Amino acid sequence: MTDVLERPAHAEGHGHEEHGPTGILKWLTTTDHKVIGLSYTVTAVVMMVIGGAFAEIIRAQLSSPNGTLVSLAQYNELFTMHGSVMIYLFAGPFAFGALANIIVPIQIGAPDMAFPRLNALSYWLYLTGSITMLSGFFVAGGAANFGWVAYVPLSSSVATPGSGADLWIGGLLLTGFSAIFTGVNLCATIFYLRAPGMTMFRMPIFTWNLLVTAILILLAFPVLTAGLIMLYADRHFGTHIFSVAGGGVPVLWQNIFWFWGHPEVYILALPFFGMVTEIIAVFSKKPVFGYKGMIFATLTIGALSLGVWAHHMFTTGTVLLPFFSIMSLLIAVPTGIKMFNWVGTMWRGQIWFSTAMLMAIGFLVTFLVGGLTGIYLASPPLDFFTHDTYFVVAHFHSVVMALVLGAMGGLYYWGPKITGYMLNERIGKAQFWFLFVGTQVFTLPMYLLGLRGMPRRMAVYPKHPSWQYLNDWATVGAVLIGISTILFVVNVVYSWKRYPAGDNPWDGHTLEWFTTSPPPHHNFYRLPPIRSERPTWDYNHPEHKALEHGHREPAAEGSAK
Amino acid sequence: MRTEARVLLSLGVFFAIMDAVYWIWSKEDAGGVMIIAGTLLCFLPGLYYFWWSRRMRPRPEDDPHAEPAQGAGVVGTFPGTSIWPFTLGMASFVMVLALVFGVWLLVPGLGLTFWAVVGATGESRRGGQH
Numbered sequence A: 001m002t003d004v005l006e007r008p009a010h011a012e013g014h015g016h017e018e019h020g021p022t023g024i025l026k027w028l029t030t031t032d033h034k035v036i037g038l039s040y041t042v043t044a045v046v047m048m049v050i051g052g053a054f055a056e057i058i059r060a061q062l063s064s065p066n067g068t069l070v071s072l073a074q075y076n077e078l079f080t081m082h083g084s085v086m087i088y089l090f091a092g093p094f095a096f097g098a099l100a101n102i103i104v105p106i107q108i109g110a111p112d113m114a115f116p117r118l119n120a121l122s123y124w125l126y127l128t129g130s131i132t133m134l135s136g137f138f139v140a141g142g143a144a145n146f147g148w149v150a151y152v153p154l155s156s157s158v159a160t161p162g163s164g165a166d167l168w169i170g171g172l173l174l175t176g177f178s179a180i181f182t183g184v185n186l187c188a189t190i191f192y193l194r195a196p197g198m199t200m201f202r203m204p205i206f207t208w209n210l211l212v213t214a215i216l217i218l219l220a221f222p223v224l225t226a227g228l229i230m231l232y233a234d235r236h237f238g239t240h241i242f243s244v245a246g247g248g249v250p251v252l253w254q255n256i257f258w259f260w261g262h263p264e265v266y267i268l269a270l271p272f273f274g275m276v277t278e279i280i281a282v283f284s285k286k287p288v289f290g291y292k293g294m295i296f297a298t299l300t301i302g303a304l305s306l307g308v309w310a311h312h313m314f315t316t317g318t319v320l321l322p323f324f325s326i327m328s329l330l331i332a333v334p335t336g337i338k339m340f341n342w343v344g345t346m347w348r349g350q351i352w353f354s355t356a357m358l359m360a361i362g363f364l365v366t367f368l369v370g371g372l373t374g375i376y377l378a379s380p381p382l383d384f385f386t387h388d389t390y391f392v393v394a395h396f397h398s399v400v401m402a403l404v405l406g407a408m409g410g411l412y413y414w415g416p417k418i419t420g421y422m423l424n425e426r427i428g429k430a431q432f433w434f435l436f437v438g439t440q441v442f443t444l445p446m447y448l449l450g451l452r453g454m455p456r457r458m459a460v461y462p463k464h465p466s467w468q469y470l471n472d473w474a475t476v477g478a479v480l481i482g483i484s485t486i487l488f489v490v491n492v493v494y495s496w497k498r499y500p501a502g503d504n505p506w507d508g509h510t511l512e513w514f515t516t517s518p519p520p521h522h523n524f525y526r527l528p529p530i531r532s533e534r535p536t537w538d539y540n541h542p543e544h545k546a547l548e549h550g551h552r553e554p555a556a557e558g559s560a561k
Numbered sequence B: 001m002r003t004e005a006r007v008l009l010s011l012g013v014f015f016a017i018m019d020a021v022y023w024i025w026s027k028e029d030a031g032g033v034m035i036i037a038g039t040l041l042c043f044l045p046g047l048y049y050f051w052w053s054r055r056m057r058p059r060p061e062d063d064p065h066a067e068p069a070q071g072a073g074v075v076g077t078f079p080g081t082s083i084w085p086f087t088l089g090m091a092s093f094v095m096v097l098a099l100v101f102g103v104w105l106l107v108p109g110l111g112l113t114f115w116a117v118v119g120a121t122g123e124s125r126r127g128g129q130h
């Protein structure tokens, strides 16, 4: 059953009938990036729900000082698996495996990913890795319980002998290889499968961000994989790479982990930055403001992210504080450029407050809070004061909840393209308000808790009037977020095949809106001439001359004034 | 091809400078070595693309005035569906479980891997002939 990857000639090109097996066998044998991407999307959303359920249990336990919902040991498993599931099994795979897998090839006019079978392998490694990690709950001794960062000596075979820890390592090995293969695939696709006229500086920002993400994956993930193998060797083969007893260096694990861990933050964030950029431009009916500046900022963030890892280790006393502090603060500059460009894109635009747009704006606000508090944490004197308190938990939850908002925006924006059907906007907006308000109600009290000295990773805490009401508010926020997730599921069920989308419901800019919804096998029946970074818009609005970016007349912005 | 090369090479140059500053200033080896690895990982494909970009004619995707028809035609041939990625995935799963539940699992794991690799290779051959 050979498949010839073909590109259509022009407007009158021919379609490509899908063939091959159906049903479960189709799912097992597919190499179509859209089917694989959809499997990724569904799996990642399921992981988000699982990780979210752990979070709700955590917050329920913390709603009173001496909570008895779970035991102390179970609490350790819960926060470890909450963090691990959310970072390794939801945010990462959703960022570079789900929507990216579906949208990037279409945005550049490619018939599929460069290595379709490798793409399928990535998904199977992700799925089996997730199962491996979660199965820790079913073995004697329970799941991993050393935090999502697995610091030694806590993760050594003496402190954590159980096989839950080994399943955690094994699961990460599988998902790590999955990520590396996806990185290779994205790079090759973007370098080699662009349509004629789609020069690098006409690629949509989303695709650009995934290119930088893919490069970061290739730089960072091999380091994590190597570290995990060393950790496993220390646990079972009697090596002493990380144990003082045998002459090893425990803090080396932290260096290796964060050398992956900080780039990982941008591997998670950049794809969502890209989604939000597309959404804001389309729903403001304007081209992206400062297109090249945006790309330059992304590349700068990618470059700097390799030199900041030890800002997670300021308090170890073993790192060069000024270097890591300066490098971390420098990242605020390109991030600030992006913020201004997003606002600039909306400025005097004709803004359409769809659910996707609301989610994108919610992302901006929430990410801004997370980014600004990150500046505090990048200054060692302030970090010494707040390290390992709820201030840090609040900081990174502002960031990751912004990513959840971005993910939801992406699903509302591209969902119609992928399935052919829209989601209900009313339920969507209700979901947005629960998610957005819930996020702030959940994170803001945790900042104060941190400043008032409450340490993280505590199942019980002293009865302290100035701590109690803040914990109550955080729990209320978590409940609101939980309701928003239920609303999302309700929306998917309610809207199932209810509102046909048409090919271009949002008057989109980029190539995915040129093809049908859902796109045919190999994506395109025809391609427009590509003369700017908005080929679909140029085609649908011939009244606006497509000018090279940077020289766009105000008139080309349509009725923007 | 030129822009692709430039992106990778400029990242490589940045990492090289950063590593020099870091290593000389901190005298800490783990980070120094890891950044060097990153530097090389940028230079390797970067130089390759650079070398090619000087030898090949610009591709339609590098030409701002290219028409869709210039890229029409066969991009590549692949098996339309394949069971081997799934097989290889399951093989890797079994091998990772060997880390936890016992070395004997390596026997079916490696067997499955071998089967999948042979199967996938044969499939590529056949796929290429059409």
Ligand code: HEM
Pocket: A052, A055, A056, A058, A059, A079, A080, A082, A083, A084, A086, A087, A090, A091, A146, A147, A148, A149, A393, A397, A400, A401, A404, A442, A456, A457, A458, A459, A478, A481, A482
């Ligand atoms: C419903 C939304 C969420 C709630 C209510 C929630 C709640 C919490 C709480 C209370 C903690 C601190 C536990 C402790 O230190 O004792 C925590 C830790 C953590 N959360 Fe969340 N979270 C949510 C969403 C997320 C998301 C979306 C991500 C990532 C994408 C995430 C990643 C993490 C990580 C990495 C940790 C650190 C775990 C550790 O200390 O090892 N969380 N979460």
Ligand SMILES: [Cu+2]
Pocket: A261, A262, A265, A308, A309, A311, A312
């Ligand atoms: Cu960091």
